[in-house]
Amino acid sequence: MEHNWKKIEEMFPVIRDMEKEKEVCWVNPRKVSFAVAQQMVDLTMADVEDAQKRLERFAPMIERCFPETKETHGIIESPLCRIPAMQQRLNEKYHSNLTGTLLLKKDSHLAIGGSIKARGGIYEVLKHTEEIALEKNLLTEEDLKGGTEASKQAYYHLADESARKVFGQYELHAASTGNLGLSIGIMSAAIGYDVTVHMSVDAKEWKKERLRQHGVRVIEYATDYNAAVEKGRKKAAQKPNSYFVDDENSVNLFLGYAVAAKRLIGQLKDLSIPVDEAHPLFVYIPCGVGGAPGGVSFGLKQVFGDLVHCFFVEPVKAPCMLLGMSTGLHDEVSIREIGLDAKTHADGLAVARPSKFIGKVMEPFMSGEFTLKDSKLYQYMHDLLETEDVFLEPSACAAFQGPAMISSSAEMHTYLEEHGLLSKMSQATHIAWATGGGLVPAQVIAAYKKEVIED
Numbered sequence: 001m002e003h004n005w006k007k008i009e010e011m012f013p014v015i016r017d018m019e020k021e022k023e024v025c026w027v028n029p030r031k032v033s034f035a036v037a038q039q040m041v042d043l044t045m046a047d048v049e050d051a052q053k054r055l056e057r058f059a060p061m062i063e064r065c066f067p068e069t070k071e072t073h074g075i076i077e078s079p080l081c082r083i084p085a086m087q088q089r090l091n092e093k094y095h096s097n098l099t100g101t102l103l104l105k106k107d108s109h110l111a112i113g114g115s116i117k118a119r120g121g122i123y124e125v126l127k128h129t130e131e132i133a134l135e136k137n138l139l140t141e142e143d144l145k146g147g148t149e150a151s152k153q154a155y156y157h158l159a160d161e162s163a164r165k166v167f168g169q170y171e172l173h174a175a176s177t178g179n180l181g182l183s184i185g186i187m188s189a190a191i192g193y194d195v196t197v198h199m200s201v202d203a204k205e206w207k208k209e210r211l212r213q214h215g216v217r218v219i220e221y222a223t224d225y226n227a228a229v230e231k232g233r234k235k236a237a238q239k240p241n242s243y244f245v246d247d248e249n250s251v252n253l254f255l256g257y258a259v260a261a262k263r264l265i266g267q268l269k270d271l272s273i274p275v276d277e278a279h280p281l282f283v284y285i286p287c288g289v290g291g292a293p294g295g296v297s298f299g300l301k302q303v304f305g306d307l308v309h310c311f312f313v314e315p316v317k318a319p320c321m322l323l324g325m326s327t328g329l330h331d332e333v334s335i336r337e338i339g340l341d342a343k344t345h346a347d348g349l350a351v352a353r354p355s356k357f358i359g360k361v362m363e364p365f366m367s368g369e370f371t372l373k374d375s376k377l378y379q380y381m382h383d384l385l386e387t388e389d390v391f392l393e394p395s396a397c398a399a400f401q402g403p404a405m406i407s408s409s410a411e412m413h414t415y416l417e418e419h420g421l422l423s424k425m426s427q428a429t430h431i432a433w434a435t436g437g438g439l440v441p442a443q444v445i446a447a448y449k450k451e452v453i454e455d
């Protein structure tokens with residue numbers, strides 16, 4: 001579609017800054033109250049709970065295949081931690097004035113995938129597996145209700161050699177900038193699928209290598225993420241026994257991510273952190289195609305309603321969700337149309353065009369967006385290492401742009417004022433959602449540490 005950019009820029013001046021690769025803080029003018037927003041979408045808490053129960057049913061199988069999940073009995077969940085030294089660093093170094101409590105949600109340390117993709121990606125593989133298992137009489141309708149010893153046993157036995165042979169007759173495909181491929185590839189290989197990951201040009205070498213070690217077929221493309229998705233989708237469509245995990249369209253991925261929210265309630269309680277009228281919650285999540293931050297935020301809105309304020313963060317070189325959201329054009333627009341090329345060190349966020357449905361679903365729920373320069377990714381990476389001794393991959397470090405900017409930007413000040421939040425900021429909780437880094441090999445970490453970036 002041809003767009004009249006002169007007119008669009010006049011209507012949405014933020015685009016002028018985006019074209020110049022300036023960092024922006026953007027407040028979503030289409031956000032409405034949770035009660036109104038919920039009327040605008042078909043998905044509900046019941047869908048999220050359905051996903052959560054499915055993950056619980058599969059827990060015996062996951063625990064059996066992945067001993068690293070023994071402690072959580074097959075439930076894949078990450079810690080939530082206080083990071084006071086990082087908060088102090090942000091305030092001092094970036095002239096931020098963040099009061100309240102800063103927390104780190106360590107999806108970087110999720111079992112199996114080492115990134116937030118271990119939520120959505122693994123969930124979708126399991127959902128598909130359940131369908132095949134039912135069709136092939138490896139599970140009964142009764143097993144799908146869960147909660148019984150028989151059901152537990154049935155799911156446990158999905159990892160038997162005989163079941164693996166059945167799944168081996170099916171092909172599974174996914175396209176990825178790296179992390180989605182890792183989560184889907186590792187889980188699919190464990191179940192026994194004939195699995196292929198279509199990797200975009202941004203994908204890191206070690207991620208491809210790791211997948212090959214797991215017996216996953218890796219096809220490399222010299223194209224960007226959206227083109228890799230297109231290729232994978234076509235390839236999967238050629239065979240009847242083939243399934244494509246479609247990151248640009250998948251409701252399953254979305255719901256897998258959303259499950260994080262209910263589990264967060266207990267984690268906040270364990271830290272004695274309230275979320276109520278006097279104690280608002282702010283969440284900052286790095287965004288690529290939008291599935292992960294969209295799904296997690298959707299779940300959080302279902303759980304906390306108007307008490308939670310969800311912000312996405314993107315690199316200045318690939319702000320596809322911001323372009324889609326701010327113009328309302330969503331997936332009808334690519335950042336290439338405003339002269340950007342998605343070439344960013346944030347490999348997990350190197351996306352030129354957002355998901356086909358996330359933007360539309362999240363439009364009434366999402367509070368706003370931050371963008372940041374690539375050099376900041378590395379600065380925050382060093383800051384976190386130095387203050388808290390936690391390593392995150394550069395993409396994940398984007399999350400810190402939120403806490404660094406929320407209390408110093410004029411746009412955000414207006415947001416806080418309009419929502420009656422200014423007086424509550426000293427009792428607010430901020431969660432930087434660490435989306436990846438857990439599987440990064442030591443020598444790659446060492447190389448990241450030496451990286452010097454000129455914007």
Ligand SMILES: *Cc1c(COP(=O)(O)O)cnc(C)c1O
Binds near residue numbers: 288289349
């Ligand atoms: C994939 C990814 C994201 C964003 O997820 P999307 O669903 O693409 O928006 C953020 N951080 C990391 C490290 C990722 O791998």
